[in-house]
Amino acid sequence: MSAARTRAAVALARSANALARLAGSGGTSLPGRLLLRLEPSALGHLAERLRAGSAVISATNGKTTATAMAAAIFAAGGQPVLFNRSGANMAGGVAGTLLELPGSNGAQPPLLGLFEVDEMWLAQIVDALAPRQIVLVNLFRDQLDRYGELEEIAARWSTALSTPPGSAADCGLCADDPLIADLGQAAAGPPTYFGIEDATAASEVPFHALDARHCRRCGAPYRFERLFVAHLGHYDCPSCGAKRPRPQISAQQIALDGARGSRFTLHTPAGSATVSLRVPGLYNIYNALAAATIAHIRDVPPATIARGLGSFVPAFGRAEALALDGKELRIMLVKNPAGATEVLRTLAGAGEQLCLLGILNDRIADGRDVSWIWDAEVELLAGRLTALVCSGSRAAELALRFAYAGVERSRIAVESDLRRALAQALAQVPPGSTLYALPTYTAMLELRRLLGRGGRSLRRGQ
Amino acid sequence: MSARARLRLCALYPELMNIYADRGNLIFLERRCAWRGIELRYERRTIGEPLEGERYDIIYIGGGQDRDQRLCAEDLLAHKAAGLHAALAQGAVLLAVCGGYQLLGRSYEISPGDELPGVGIFGARTVRSAKRLIGNIAIEVQPQALGGLLGGAGQLSRGGRLLAGFENHAGRTLLDDGQAPLGRVVRGHGNDGASGFEGAVREGAIGTYLHGPLLPKNAWLADLLIARALRIDPRELQALTDDLERAAHACALRAAGVRAWV
Numbered sequence A: 001m002s003a004a005r006t007r008a009a010v011a012l013a014r015s016a017n018a019l020a021r022l023a024g025s026g027g028t029s030l031p032g033r034l035l036l037r038l039e040p041s042a043l044g045h046l047a048e049r050l051r052a053g054s055a056v057i058s059a060t061n062g063k064t065t066a067t068a069m070a071a072a073i074f075a076a077g078g079q080p081v082l083f084n085r086s087g088a089n090m091a092g093g094v095a096g097t098l099l100e101l102p103g104s105n106g107a108q109p110p111l112l113g114l115f116e117v118d119e120m121w122l123a124q125i126v127d128a129l130a131p132r133q134i135v136l137v138n139l140f141r142d143q144l145d146r147y148g149e150l151e152e153i154a155a156r157w158s159t160a161l162s163t164p165p166g167s168a169a170d171c172g173l174c175a176d177d178p179l180i181a182d183l184g185q186a187a188a189g190p191p192t193y194f195g196i197e198d199a200t201a202a203s204e205v206p207f208h209a210l211d212a213r214h215c216r217r218c219g220a221p222y223r224f225e226r227l228f229v230a231h232l233g234h235y236d237c238p239s240c241g242a243k244r245p246r247p248q249i250s251a252q253q254i255a256l257d258g259a260r261g262s263r264f265t266l267h268t269p270a271g272s273a274t275v276s277l278r279v280p281g282l283y284n285i286y287n288a289l290a291a292a293t294i295a296h297i298r299d300v301p302p303a304t305i306a307r308g309l310g311s312f313v314p315a316f317g318r319a320e321a322l323a324l325d326g327k328e329l330r331i332m333l334v335k336n337p338a339g340a341t342e343v344l345r346t347l348a349g350a351g352e353q354l355c356l357l358g359i360l361n362d363r364i365a366d367g368r369d370v371s372w373i374w375d376a377e378v379e380l381l382a383g384r385l386t387a388l389v390c391s392g393s394r395a396a397e398l399a400l401r402f403a404y405a406g407v408e409r410s411r412i413a414v415e416s417d418l419r420r421a422l423a424q425a426l427a428q429v430p431p432g433s434t435l436y437a438l439p440t441y442t443a444m445l446e447l448r449r450l451l452g453r454g455g456r457s458l459r460r461g462q
Numbered sequence B: 001m002s003a004r005a006r007l008r009l010c011a012l013y014p015e016l017m018n019i020y021a022d023r024g025n026l027i028f029l030e031r032r033c034a035w036r037g038i039e040l041r042y043e044r045r046t047i048g049e050p051l052e053g054e055r056y057d058i059i060y061i062g063g064g065q066d067r068d069q070r071l072c073a074e075d076l077l078a079h080k081a082a083g084l085h086a087a088l089a090q091g092a093v094l095l096a097v098c099g100g101y102q103l104l105g106r107s108y109e110i111s112p113g114d115e116l117p118g119v120g121i122f123g124a125r126t127v128r129s130a131k132r133l134i135g136n137i138a139i140e141v142q143p144q145a146l147g148g149l150l151g152g153a154g155q156l157s158r159g160g161r162l163l164a165g166f167e168n169h170a171g172r173t174l175l176d177d178g179q180a181p182l183g184r185v186v187r188g189h190g191n192d193g194a195s196g197f198e199g200a201v202r203e204g205a206i207g208t209y210l211h212g213p214l215l216p217k218n219a220w221l222a223d224l225l226i227a228r229a230l231r232i233d234p235r236e237l238q239a240l241t242d243d244l245e246r247a248a249h250a251c252a253l254r255a256a257g258v259r260a261w262v
């Protein structure tokens, strides 16, 4: 009976979807939310049609990229995939993605669902989808006004892994994030761990940037032998003996190539392969390892994993590159101190003089509290900026942060109108060079909308 | 003002009490001093270390996660209380933000029914409530509230000055009779969401729920602290190019729904 209700609700929600697309607002989670309103159990019913089952990925940072990377790997292996590519990652967004399911047709190959899931929605979505894999990548301080403290999220995730249907899933956990690795205790089966094994890739991470300092089991401070990204590294607890598990999936022999990408050797129990990534930084190597972990659990051979990762093109504001009148615009989403610091570190490692467009919004999806900009290592860019234009609803506060990080005030401009800010920043970029845009989440959406609709007039205005 | 002015700042538990980017306040003070040729020496004192209060002109304590707050509460009583009182008696400035403010009252209920004793810098006790008070906040500081800090200079104009910031706290801080608040809430919740009071002031000590980097949003308060730490009138401080500072102040006030008076 409820399957019949799901069919009716799906038909209605699909019409809403079609209408939304006609109105030019495709990609919202509205049709999915409507579907769940009409039929709360629709998520589970629709997911049953994913005959290859589903996998979910959650993290504070990188889940959109990791999910898209996993999709690229499965595409390389010829496995049809459905995934929430627009980053709509709460129940409504997942439902909206499931609305794209083709009608049942026995002749089609079994479809695999890949879903990035918002931290707070993990338990609920695992409950509805009963995924075969759950991969957890990292936990950072992010939007404390909305998400609360890290240990609360870790506790929720622990419950999701230890109770059905989550306990039936294979789980993939980042060995290098102590909070995530410790969730292995809650998993029903042995987890697959992933991590970085190249000690030479360790970076100078300031101690204040560590979000997980105390052992989740006993409360004593962790001892970090080396750190790669924020609190992700090699560690142990001198008090209770908890230590980083040995990862089965690892990155070794890492070579970073500035803001362009990286190369590394991927090791798995099924063999090794060389991976070239077209997204920069160690943080994206963690995303690649998370994607590789799902693929490995699903028996994708290392060579295919490497081919898929190599074909991955960044999208949706995650180091996405766009051509604008002989110049390049690279959009690098920033949303919390740990993620922003890695982006800044990557830019600093690019070894060039940079033009930057920083856009700080404080809408609900960004977090209303913009305090975090003072915890990002903006100092890394002091002496490296030829021009900085700050925009967004809190533009002046972002500009102030850069001024106090040592960027000369004469190079800083504040322009709250995004269209003018973009034009002003682009004008300062020499032909053939790159403008780096660092937007918060809603600023990234605004920027893409601006480029999509007003791109032409903006180019003419050049 | 002497070009060789020097200040000593002590940050308490900076690695634990930095949940909302509290170090923004330290960066802000350090830069504003440096631009004026004032040397700001930075030291930190953490768990188990004594606080030699007489050594410092400015003491800062920020906010932390619950687990860290408990560690700090116990340590404050055991190793820092005497130093804090001594520093204030010598005319030092103390800025306590969010969790740090809570820990400096008479008592702090960290979880329902679990009350930790405080060091009693402020005549206040903090109880816990299930509902967090979250959002942008603007307060109006009464000149008389900062009388101790201003040393009678009466610098504040137009019946008060505005502070803008962000608050996020489950604690409700109730001031004792006779304990002066820092200001009155213009927008937001403040100490308890009901009294209309925000923060507390005693001599050179300021406690406030405006969390994390509140000084970058309110450069005038940063300068007030610097002047008081130097034992000079704020008007004697060298003026700086404060264009971005004024814009940031107005921006933060606007976020709280208050139009700046600039």
Ligand SMILES: [Zn+2]
Binding pocket: A215, A216, A217, A218, A219, A220, A237, A238, A239, A240, A241, A242
């Ligand atoms: Zn331990």
